[in-house]
Amino acid sequence: MKFIGIVGTNSTASTNRKLLLFMKKHFAEQAEIEVAEIADFPAFNEPSDQKAPAGIQELSEKIEAADGVIIATPEYDHSIPAVLKSLIEWLSYTTRPLINKPVLIVGASHGSLGTSRAQTHLRQILNAPELKALMMPGVEFLLGQSLQAFDEDNNLLYPDKVSELEELFSEFRLFVTINQKLVEEGHYNTEEQKKFSWEQSEGGTLS
């Protein structure tokens, strides 16, 4: 299985990056996780040509090719960072690779709440018809006190959190497998749904 892990921030000192790097290493035998950075993408500005910039296009193609996406989000002001929102806007406005794509949301925060409110927002956002990602219901991974959570080699030091993550990850793989079956059996109309236009939709709205 191949996953794209998106670091949901442009901060150079991010514990969400550490979390993804840990997952990549820890689950190496079960899946290949490619960690993707979003810091260098331009800010979304609704260009009239509706074309994705080169970097976004490339990431979009990787997402298309992957079996699923893992997003690690920090929490800024009770929501996801602007830079992550910008990426999502690009994807929803141009190529829409997340439609019917299994997505796992994780998050790490310095405080004790572990990005709970940002994750709720992210779920609501990914639920928008122009995104229509397939999120595993009832699953959240909240890593609080993240500054103390990793050693120098990005090992997660909290044993209970490691086992929680292991359980979650195996559920996610099952979710992906089931989803692949649905795709194979032709239950989704993904290509049709991708033709979505912001102007025509009740869910997505133009500025």
Add this chain to the structure above:
Amino acid sequence: MKYVGIVGTNAEHSYNRMLLRFMQKHFSEKAEIEILELKDVPMFNESNDQSDSAVIQHFNKEIEAADGVIIATPEHNHSIPSALKSIIEWLSYNLHPFDGKPTMIVGASYDVQGSSRAQLHLRQILDAPGVNAAVMPGYEFLLGRAHQAFDQEGNLKEEKTIDFLESCFLRFLRFTEVANIMNIPEEVKFQPGEYHVTAVGHNGDLPMTVRLTEDRIEKIDIDTSGESQGIADVVFTRIPSQIVEGQTLNVDLLSGASVTSNGVIDGVAKAVKQAGANPDVLKKRPKAASASKKEDEEYRTDVVVVGAGGAGLSAAASVLQQDKDVIVLEKFPAVGGNTVRTGGPMNAADPNWQKNFEAIAGESHTLEEMAAIDESEIDPEYLEDFRTFKQEVKDYIEATKNQKAYLFDSAIFHRMQTYLGGKRKDLQGNVIYGQYDLVKILTDKALESVEWLEDIGVEFDKEDVTMPVGALWRRGHKPLKNEGYAYVSALQSFVVENGGQIITDTAVEELIFEDGKVVGVIGKGLNGQKITVHAGAVVLASGGFGANTKMLKEYNTYWTEIEDDIKTSNSPAITGDGIVLGQSVGADLVGMGFSQMMPVSDPETGALFSGLQVPPQNFVMVNQEGKRFVNEYGSRDTLTQAAIDNGGLFYLIADDEIKKTAYNTSQEKIDQQVAAGTLYRADTLEELAEQLKMDPAVLVDSINKYNSYVDLGEDPEFGKDVFDLKVEVAPFYATPRKPAVHHTMGGLKIDTETHVLDQDGKIISGLYAAGEVAGGIHAGNRLGGNSLTDIFTFGRIAGQTALKDLK
């Protein structure tokens, strides 16, 4: 009413922009709405702080100045656009203009939803602690099908829609008034008094005293004697000084020291609470003015002094005494440098005063011993003085033959002790001793310096003559007030009251050198701003380099080894800056290889006055086995070398009587240190030995022998010949000690008028140096109590010479 309206998107075409413009026009008689655009706002990035950029500052200032904010948000993917999120992130990171700001949310969308879900997200976001906007409840204005809502002039077509928008806006006008009442700063009233709280140190809590008057935070004192040095020192001075300056608890944390920074703020908040006031009110106050100053500054003055320790403040005071202008630049947040850390006594021979005191055992022996030195051992420039000294001793012995001996002294004796005490040979066989003309000035003008300080406002204790550690003679003039603070506070008050300007938090980085003359300095202020001072003369008084281990090791020619983690009794500010500045204009250096270790320092902090620091006649030193190992009355070098030879760590043993002779301590401090394990106390010597993991028999034997030598008046083992008390009254104490860097004797080469000299011995025009930054006086070893004499004498001369040259 004045509002800021934020268009919540960076898109070229936006119905939300149209909506705001309509509101701007439609409500123009009720309020002024300034519309701000997001187009130029960079993506938020905490790793690349752009809070100071023009665009973010513009948002910040406009929002702060406005009575309220109206945000018009589109909906992207069921939430607000990233562009809007980005500006909110910028304005909740280092800046917080939304805090308490009345805010109205409106939104327009292409579909019927009218940004309903985005508005809910926006409410939650604006409620986050870093944003903390006062969002108007209810009155959701959702403009669906926005593409059909406006006419060609950009007016809303539907009357019903306009009516609802009006009712929302009228409500917001009212809400703005009410919500802004919450923003009126609350008065605070304290129950006046001194409140004892704690700050957070690296080695545990630090006692902190907060003095409050009815309406002011008057003073914050943090006892850092148990604290190791480094950046924390800055925390414990800068944070309190900004709190007091701004009467605010809204203080920037020091980067890399957020825990200790917060510890100070929390401690003061606790005191405020105990005084019956609400600390949150103080947290909402603006920051101290000095914390937000970022503009470059330029000054002109007669004399600029680099360093606000004893030498620098003396130079400044002497300039002011001649009615000229002076600016003192200090790189630390507080004045005082190393001077504020001294024990207090300053050497000056004052025979008329000293003869009121009885001589103590062994002193006449010391005199006779020095007088007996063979003249061949005296360097030629000192020979005449040596002969005079011998005559003085002879006269003194003659005069006291049939009466109780009094305490002898003379300027020449002080000079000979400074010279002989400073004479050393380094590892390469080079012999160094104090330059005669400089030592002569030091010792001849010492008493004048004491009198000058009395004029400035320092009060000395005339009832007691003391001998600081390593001083070799009782000629210490001790201020009545505590420690070095007595000098610094008197000089600081004098400078400030006489119109001198002291600029703290400003590190001088460059000398302005024009046409072969030093004409000013360029420094860097607290917030990175450039501080330029043009002056007729520059006095370097920035201290030595005791806190710069790298520099110590680079120049060292005296000690076999200086460890990388050696502690120092110095302020961490003492890093040789002035020496480097002098070198930049060609100054010569002298005696740089010689540094002084303080043998009796705290092993953890390098501090002098932890534990029981007593006069050396009451020192009883034992090594880690409990054995005495040295003549405790020996010079610092002897003690340091002996300590190194005995494994570094050793103990000062004291009894309850000796305890009473300790400097700068109190029963409370002693009890605290015993509790913290940095000082040992026991009811018997045996128990004390056990605490120290020594063989009790060995320690008891050492002490018994020592006591017998006190009775005898001499020490056949190590030759100690000046005694005071025995170790006999319980409880007994052991203070752990280890050598630490104390003083650097080398520095800029100066003449007797403090002109800095170049390598050809020529004066560098406009540049003067005084205090530890200069070399040549103390040579290989500085006597205890002589550096205060040095800084007050040569600091004074530097100010006088600078003005003389200006004429």
